[in-house]
Amino acid sequence: MFLEKIVETKREEIRRLEISLSRQDRERARGLPPVRSLKGALTDGKAKPGLIAEVKPASPSKGEIRPDTDPVATARGYEEGGAAAVSVLTEKTFFKGRLESLQKVKEAVRLPVLRKDFILEPIQLWESRLAGADAVLLIASLLEEDRLRTLVREAKATGLEVLLEVHEEEELSKALAAEPDVLGINNRDLRTFVTDLAVTERLLPRIPGGIPVIGESGVHSRKDFDRLVRAGVHGVLIGEYLMRQESPRKAAESLTVGGSS
């Protein structure tokens, strides 16, 4: 089962990280300039919901999505195409991502960069900040309430913003209590990989105003994008659809330019 396997792999990585990341590294993280705000990119005077475009070379459900992925060229295309932020999958085993890709993307674009990975321990937050992430993903279904609160608090202490992802209504109260910067509604069930845009439509009305909400996964057309916009999201996160198009710039543009909103 994917989620169990991934947590196992992460635990191993975390053990290595605990040995390799020194106290000096943490001091260095404290001295870094402030992050580019993901929350700001989604809310600051924007009439139209923002596109968060993802660099996603592969996935556990689809296998290889784009074998020749060039993260920097892709991210630059997304930026030119009008994306509000870039998400970079850094998980190695199932998504063929790399932390170095995030590092390079951060230097190549001016947009906020989100680290998409499976974060379980505070040390991964420090690692993310040092690699240049502006925001990190946390997944509510993987984390107990206390741990979630600790990780959000610690992320803020490192200067990072947090996108906290939910998939079920039952996760909402613990997610809101943790006070993330942005809430994500994942249309994909990470246990079954079944995707349904109705998940965003169902959960969104249950979220109080004041926190920006994005819809994630399963958007494969302008029509899908507009459907989530109509549901009331502040942003839409898309990976696979954009990665499969020949030109990332044109693909992003086809969603960000014109249309109903």
Ligand SMILES: O=P(O)(O)OC[C@@H](O)[C@@H](O)c1c[nH]c2ccccc12
């Ligand atoms: O490729 P899609 O269906 O457009 O989905 C993008 C993004 O939402 C997805 O990659 C994602 C959402 N939550 C995650 C958690 C872990 C790994 C990946 C994800």
